[in-house]
Amino acid sequence: MRVLVSGGAGFLGSHLCEALIKDGHEVICVDNFGSGRRQNLRDIDSGRLTVIEGDIRKNITFPPVDRIYHLASRASPADFTDFPVRIALTNTEGTRQLLDHAVACDARMVFASTSEVYGDPEVHPQPESYNGNVNIRGPRGCYDESKRFGETLTVAYEDEYDLDVRTARIFNTYGTRMREDDGRVVPTFITQALRGDDLTVYGDGTQTRSFCYVSDTIAGLRALMEQDGLQGTVVNVGCENEISIQTLAEKILHICDTTSGIRYEPKPADDPTRRKPDLTKATRILDWQPTVGLEEGLQRTIAYFQGGARNAIPSPEH
Ligand code: NAD
Numbered sequence: 001m002r003v004l005v006s007g008g009a010g011f012l013g014s015h016l017c018e019a020l021i022k023d024g025h026e027v028i029c030v031d032n033f034g035s036g037r038r039q040n041l042r043d044i045d046s047g048r049l050t051v052i053e054g055d056i057r058k059n060i061t062f063p064p065v066d067r068i069y070h071l072a073s074r075a076s077p078a079d080f081t082d083f084p085v086r087i088a089l090t091n092t093e094g095t096r097q098l099l100d101h102a103v104a105c106d107a108r109m110v111f112a113s114t115s116e117v118y119g120d121p122e123v124h125p126q127p128e129s130y131n132g133n134v135n136i137r138g139p140r141g142c143y144d145e146s147k148r149f150g151e152t153l154t155v156a157y158e159d160e161y162d163l164d165v166r167t168a169r170i171f172n173t174y175g176t177r178m179r180e181d182d183g184r185v186v187p188t189f190i191t192q193a194l195r196g197d198d199l200t201v202y203g204d205g206t207q208t209r210s211f212c213y214v215s216d217t218i219a220g221l222r223a224l225m226e227q228d229g230l231q232g233t234v235v236n237v238g239c240e241n242e243i244s245i246q247t248l249a250e251k252i253l254h255i256c257d258t259t260s261g262i263r264y265e266p267k268p269a270d271d272p273t274r275r276k277p278d279l280t281k282a283t284r285i286l287d288w289q290p291t292v293g294l295e296e297g298l299q300r301t302i303a304y305f306q307g308g309a310r311n312a313i314p315s316p317e318h
């Protein structure tokens with residue numbers, strides 16, 4: 001099959017491109033290299049990979065394809081302050097461009113939404129039926145609300161054009177090929193630990209997240225795309241192993257066997273207090289569940305960073 005991956009040079013996108021190519025598909029990656037990197041694609045068989053450098057907010061002429069994975073969007077909260085307009089428009093105008101293309105070539109599409117649509121949740125764990133608690137004017141609004149509107153657009157295109165589009169609400173995913181300076185918690189803590197710097201825990205570290213290893217998230221996205229009869233479906237993709245940020249820091253310090261300590265810094269506004277997916281629907285409809293435990297995933301990620309993340313050593317995932 002011919003598959004278009006927007007954001008294919010990013011963390012998740014490059015793993016997805018690699019997995020698709022390994023399975024014999026032809027992949028077209030479109031990326032503006034804002035937060036993605038060419039070196040993420042370096043080790044992928046170039047014979048079946050075409051890279052289009054372009055911005056999905058603009059009018060790009062995409063080739064006809066059978067499948068579209070729409071992953072383009074900066075995702076690190078560290079970027080929400082510097083790029084709010086670009087992020088908001090990527091998830092709205094950019095999503096429109098890809099939906100239009102899906103209609104034009106009758107392609108099936110998966111939209112990468114996020115657990116951020118639940119905001120700072122009052123329901124725990126979060127099922128797909130929960131409508132969320134997002135501060136529309138807060139510092140995360142550019143991302144959270146644009147993903148929410150992106151989802152609304154997918155529903156509108158399904159209703160008006162009978163488009164087969166599915167939505168994954170992805171929860172915190174980590175792994176190889178994250179950038180050292182990405183700003184998200186796992187690469188930040190690992191980089192700090194390996195340098196012997198103190199780990200910067202925001203707030204008192206009691207806030208929780210549930211971390212999923214990259215290969216599991218990619219398998220979930222692919223299952224969502226390929227199962228028949230899921231037109232219009234929205235589903236959580238993530239891991240149920242909820243952990244506090246304090247415990248995560250201690251775990252990384254332990255695995256890295258470092259002399260680093262922990263430094264407490266102010267918690268950013270609207271930083272969600274608790275987050276954990278309800279995976280009942282995912283396990284039922286996707287015949288999928290995460291398989292890589294946190295300890296193992298952290299060890300693989302730490303080994304990647306120890307090997308020189310900047311050199312993008314081949315990852316063992318696919
Ligand atoms: P990433 O920043 O590594 O990848 C995003 C990619 O999109 C980058 O290569 C970037 O250059 C590209 N991009 C951004 N805006 C673009 C534009 N306007 N035009 C073309 N390319 C553009 O982030 P990631 O973690 O790989 O996230 C991928 C997708 O998954 C995002 O849509 C994100 O919202 C979603 N997601 C990720 C997580 C996670 O934990 N990794 C969680 C929830 C949702």
Ligand code: UDP
Pocket residue numbers: 076077078172183184185186188189200201202203207209245267268271272
């Ligand atoms: N965090 C932290 N120190 C850091 C980076 C993040 O304590 O250097 C915390 C952040 O406040 C949040 C959690 O780790 O509570 C996860 O942050 P991340 O940016 O990875 O993703 P989020 O789930 O907030 O989108």
